[in-house]
Amino acid sequence: MKSSDLKRALAVSVRAAKGAGKMMRANWRSPKKINSQSQHDIKLELDVRCQKEITRILQSSFPDVPVLGEEATTGDVEEQFRWVVDPIDGTVNFTYGIPHACVSVALQGRKKGEFETLVGAVYDPFCDELWTAVRGQRAQLNGRAIRVSSRKQLKEAIVSMGFAKEKSTLAIMLPVMNALIPEVRKIRIMGSAALSMVYVATGRTDIYTEYGVRLWDIAAGGLILECAGGEFWNREVDNTYGYHVIANNGLLRARLEEITGALAISSF
Ligand code: LIP
Numbered sequence: 001m002k003s004s005d006l007k008r009a010l011a012v013s014v015r016a017a018k019g020a021g022k023m024m025r026a027n028w029r030s031p032k033k034i035n036s037q038s039q040h041d042i043k044l045e046l047d048v049r050c051q052k053e054i055t056r057i058l059q060s061s062f063p064d065v066p067v068l069g070e071e072a073t074t075g076d077v078e079e080q081f082r083w084v085v086d087p088i089d090g091t092v093n094f095t096y097g098i099p100h101a102c103v104s105v106a107l108q109g110r111k112k113g114e115f116e117t118l119v120g121a122v123y124d125p126f127c128d129e130l131w132t133a134v135r136g137q138r139a140q141l142n143g144r145a146i147r148v149s150s151r152k153q154l155k156e157a158i159v160s161m162g163f164a165k166e167k168s169t170l171a172i173m174l175p176v177m178n179a180l181i182p183e184v185r186k187i188r189i190m191g192s193a194a195l196s197m198v199y200v201a202t203g204r205t206d207i208y209t210e211y212g213v214r215l216w217d218i219a220a221g222g223l224i225l226e227c228a229g230g231e232f233w234n235r236e237v238d239n240t241y242g243y244h245v246i247a248n249n250g251l252l253r254a255r256l257e258e259i260t261g262a263l264a265i266s267s268f
Helices: 003-027 045-061 091-095 167-183 193-201 215-226 253-261
Strands: 034-038 041-044 067-069 081-089 102-111 114-124 129-134 158-162 186-188 207-214 231-236 242-248
Touching (some): 003 045, 003 081, 003 102, 003 114, 034 045, 041 091, 045 067, 045 081, 045 102, 081 091, 081 193, 102 215, 114 193, 114 215, 129 215, 158 167, 158 193, 167 186, 167 207, 167 253, 207 215, 215 242
Antiparallel strands (some): 034 041, 081 102, 114 129, 207 242, 231 242
């Protein structure tokens, strides 16, 4: 994709993220219509409406690029390019009125057969914070360059975590949390993977790790983190876009794995 197309893709990603963010703000204090829920997850009717609005905006500029979203898939998402979208990341927070949720929009393209993220936008409508990145360029927050932290000691690190949505992922991540708590400054479990990724990119936290997080939660944040000098270690763990992720400032993964490795955590 030419650089002019990437620039156009970034512009429409931002338009789509802000458009859905506006819908989140407008509905924040309204009663929420729940489409489905489980013990550790909620899906709102607004998720679907936001996904539709994002898809409409994206395809107004790129009518032939398919959309892989948490709420729906439009077109053949195995083609050369695809949008990867989470219309509301942090849906449980949003449902309960906790103002920590965002919109995540990424453009991916195939390189040697594998998808890589080329453009990413994460928008937090509550703080009016927009993170953006184009592969090969510096990540930005509200138009200003950002960089990961330079903390090298785990004991200084703030580690954010997620437990995904299943009892099985909870069982995997609880031992990780118990092993890390005595070793780090603080653990934070904030409920939005995309915001956790961009907080590492911005130096607000130092590590984010989750097992069973979905591609649409992390695609944009992963590029933004890499374009801010961080490391986005990830591996696919099932055939439904599930990932094990260790996002960090590029200085801390080895130390983290010394601790979690004892749990044979890297083997699951
Ligand atoms: C959420 C993720 C979070 C994870 C939650 C949920 P959603 O995404 O951002 O990291 O722990 O289980 O998957 O469902 O709010 O878009």
